Amino acid sequence: MTPPPARSPEEAKEQILAYARKRGALAVGVASVADIERVAPAGHRPSDVLPRARSVISVGVGGPTAGDWYKPAKILAYNGGSEGAAYRVSYGLAYFIESTFGYRSVFCPPDPDPERGTRVALQSIKLHAELAGIGARSIAGDILLHPEFGFMYYSSTFTEMPLPADDPMPENPCPTASCVELYSRTGQTPCMRYCPVQCLDAVIDVRTRTVRESRYEMYKCAELTQQYEAMPGLLRQLLASAEDDRSRYLDGPQAQDLWYKLSIGEGEMVAQCFECMRVCPIARRAPQADPLLRGAKKRAGTVEPPELGHSRPGLRG
Numbered sequence: 468m469t470p471p472p473a474r475s476p477e478e479a480k481e482q483i484l485a486y487a488r489k490r491g492a493l494a495v496g497v498a499s500v501a502d503i504e505r506v507a508p509a510g511h512r513p514s515d516v517l518p519r520a521r522s523v524i525s526v527g528v529g530g531p532t533a534g535d536w537y538k539p540a541k542i543l544a545y546n547g548g549s550e551g552a553a554y555r556v557s558y559g560l561a562y563f564i565e566s567t568f569g570y571r572s573v574f575c576p577p578d579p580d581p582e583r584g585t586r587v588a589l590q591s592i593k594l595h596a597e598l599a600g601i602g603a604r605s606i607a608g609d610i611l612l613h614p615e616f617g618f619m620y621y622s623s624t625f626t627e628m629p630l631p632a633d634d635p636m637p638e639n640p641c642p643t644a645s646c647v648e649l650y651s652r653t654g655q656t657p658c659m660r661y662c663p664v665q666c667l668d669a670v671i672d673v674r675t676r677t678v679r680e681s682r683y684e685m686y687k688c689a690e691l692t693q694q695y696e697a698m699p700g701l702l703r704q705l706l707a708s709a710e711d712d713r714s715r716y717l718d719g720p721q722a723q724d725l726w727y728k729l730s731i732g733e734g735e736m737v738a739q740c741f742e743c744m745r746v747c748p749i750a751r752r753a754p755q756a757d758p759l760l761r762g763a764k765k766r767a768g769t770v771e772p773p774e775l776g777h778s779r780p781g782l783r784g
């Protein structure tokens with residue numbers, strides 16, 4: 468049913484947030500384009516995509532299920548995600564705003580910059596979510612975390628409609644008390660300790676529980692996760708093949724598909740191994756981190772977070 472026309476920007480915003488929640492967003496917020504453009508570099512600003520954009524609506528949808536965290540790293544890197552659900556909400560929002568309020572709107576997925584390769588995003592979906600107040604940067608390579616929903620997938624909608632902006636989260640949930648406790652004993656938080664290539668580091672003020680400095684060596688992370696990707700495998704086959712057999716790898720039907728994916732960054736060219744999130748107390752144990760916890764909370768009004776590795780309500784083992 469089409470909602471009645473909004474009488475004020477606040478009322479319009481409420482209708483937009485309600486639409487996003489109804490379509491499956493766990494968290495949704497608004498960032499002003501002016502604020503984003505104070506931080507985002509030229510070429511990566513919302514107005515580079517939609518020249519008269521005024522507002523960015525950021526949505527977060529639920530991350531892995533309880534079972535996903537038990538998959539081997541290679542499997543989790545590829546099919547642990549639910550990012551498609553975030554894209555559906557954002558695409559629906561663009562349509563909803565255009566049809567309800569008459570302002571031009573576009574859906575913005577986290578696609579890479581076609582001129583700068585697959586590791587450089589065209590738009591920082593993280594920045595949008597951070598300024599919209601639905602995620603905060605963690606020590607684990609800046610992955611956004613939410614104190615209630617843990618690890619989410621994000622997507623954005625740009626609109627020419629002026630909407631009241633939200634504020635960033637007042638406090639960063641990372642690092643948690645247990646992470647600081649481990650850090651004070653060992654010099655490492657769980658994500659730092661269990662990263663297979665040790666590409667995370669941070670200096671934490673134990674007294675105030677704040678991060679003074681953090682380091683993420685993205686190319687080490689990428690090097691590890693590239694072993695799961697199709698492109699290096701194809702290039703290996705190509706290099707090992709006889710010269711007169713090479714055009715099969717370079718021009719054959721399988722290669723065409725891969726070159727296309729490479730040029731647009733599809734096919735998990737930005738994979739992560741997820742080990743940092745597998746051990747993260749927020750990603751695993753935030754009060755509504757997995758769908759069973761959310762369902763239990765909805766039914767009972769409240770639910771206690773289970774211990775890491777313990778069974779969830781309704782799950783065996």
Ligand code: SF4
Nearest residue numbers: 662688739740741743
């Ligand atoms: S995704 Fe894997 S390699 Fe990258 S930071 Fe996390 S644990 Fe380390």
Ligand code: SF4
Nearest residue numbers: 605641646656658747
């Ligand atoms: S394990 Fe999670 S909460 Fe702890 S420091 Fe790492 S990202 Fe932050």
